[in-house]
Amino acid sequence: MPVDQTRSRVDGYDFRAPDSWDQFADVVALAYGGYAAVPEYRKIIGDIFEPKRSLLAHRAGETCATLALYSLDMSVPGGRQPIAGIGYVTVDPTHRRRGLMRGLLQRTLAGLYDRGEEAVAALHTTEPAIYGRFGFGSATRAVRIRIPRASRELTAPRTDPPTDPPPPVRVLDPARCGAEITRLYEHAIDRRPGMLRRDDTWMRRAVLDLPERRGGAGRLLCMLAGADDGEPARGYALYALTARWENSYPRYEVNVRELFANDPAAYASLWRALLDVDLGGTVVADRPVDDAVLALLDDPRSAAPVARDQLYTRPVDVGRALAGRGYGAEVDLVLAVADPICPWNEGRWRLRTGAHEAECARTSAPADLALTVRELGAVYLGGASLTQLAAAGRVVEHRAGALRAATRAFHHDPAPFCPTVF
Structure with missing residues (x-):
């Protein structure tokens, strides 16, 4: 209708x-x-x-x-x-x-x-307070890290076999390694929720480097890890340097736009290379909240991590949205959903999840949990916690145990992350 x-x-x-x-x-x-x-x-x-x-x-x-x-x-x-x-x-x-x-x-x-x-809409926002009114919930977070060069001691990753040397890192013009960047990014998409597939046009935008939009930084550069002797690269980092001086000494900022790797050794090699850039003083990056670099650092406090909201999502069609994702546990729950912006979503929905698929359909059964579509948007990618939202008064439990079960089912490890702004 x-x-x-x-x-x-x-x-x-x-x-x-x-x-x-x-x-x-x-x-x-x-x-x-x-x-x-x-x-x-x-x-x-x-x-x-x-x-x-x-x-x-x-x-x-x-x-x-x-x-x-x-x-x-x-x-x-x-x-x-x-x-x-x-x-x-x-x-x-x-x-x-x-x-x-x-x-x-x-x-x-x-x-x-x-x-x-x-069935789901998503957006990035410069003014987060506005979009909660329209049912968008904070679905992914990023952590801004600022690692001083003095903290470049990293825990050595275990390798198999243990004698494998760390992969070498080369610095190239991104225009020369577009195919490698595309391949490595595509490999990373399914590792965590929130990642967007990029066609050729979106990929060109991801590596766009216009002098007018550099904000005082130098040109965009690309590090490739493990791309020697004809072997395919195992990781890449896009970055640019911004000149900073302290007491007549160079302390440049190494601003990381993206970093993805196929294995821990390549990942660690990229971070080591970034922390060892000539004239570098601090490496600055927006990373997933559970990013491995915080476990690599011998002194994680030195990175001064600061979390912030990132992507916002909301179900357009509650039934199809909840049936279209996977779950971490089997549940049978009735959700009472409020959605004044999209009234067709209002009402009670029965969510049943199995090992390989989920069903979500309207029901007249009593509600186990009551929430708005904004909360469903927040937990859609598995990053936000229904238990935390309930503690803030944004989710109401009507059946004992339903909140804990729903929290387990919606949660995803690793945490969602969306590096592509649209």
Whole structure:
């Protein structure tokens, strides 16, 4: 049954799909500080852009608000699922406080549900407090680490056989090793939830290095571990140096954009090489909250880790979303879900998980847990804890033991992580 779209109307504005990125560009630039995109960046954003899926608010011949929608493929507990990626949600400052953001989001989510498309939506946000109101929960976290060069003593990983030397590391221009980066990243996708598959266009964006967008850093460089004598590389790191001086001594920041490796030895070799960069003072990186580098450091406190929110997700269709992921334990639970933004999700849902598949369907049985769709979004990738959310008063347990069982089922190890911003 088609969803009623009257709730997403805003008087005086027309919502429609744009013809191209050009209809978004000016409003997006204004929303992000007024910086005009250089032609090369504008082209690659335009290549990624999906105009038929995106939405703008239009009035009197002008674009007043924007929402880009991307067709993404993401690793989730148990496999991969199509995800609706939301980006560039902006409103012209002269049209604020009129319900345009709400209208764009409601219309987009209702359209996804009505057409039977992606069951889950996801976004990165510059203002986290806004999107909880629309049912998006904090699903992944990153930890910012700042490792001083003085802390470069790392625990030696065990190897098999024990006599294997650490793989050598070479520094190259990323343009010369695109195939290796693509292969190694693809190998990493299914290791933890939250990772996005990248086609050629998304991969070009991942290694894009425009002087205008370096923020004072040098050019992007790539380290490859284990790529000698014709052997394939076993790991890579993308990084750039930012000049810093202390008391006339160089203390450059080594800013790591990405680092992935196929095995512990290659992983450790990359970190050793980063901590040994000439003129380097501190290695800075955003990593998964359970990243192995914190176990490699002899002095993990020296990294001064600071956790922050990262990706936000929300079910568009609760039944399909919960049935489409894997679980860490078998459960039979009834969830009472509240979702004022997407009312078709309201009600009680019975979730039954088995060894290889899950079912989630409407039920009239009494609820075991009560929560909003925001909490379901937070635990969808297995990073957030239902027990923690209950302690904050955001989940209510109606049957003893249901909370503990649900927490075990939704949890995933390793923790989710999403290094690709969209």
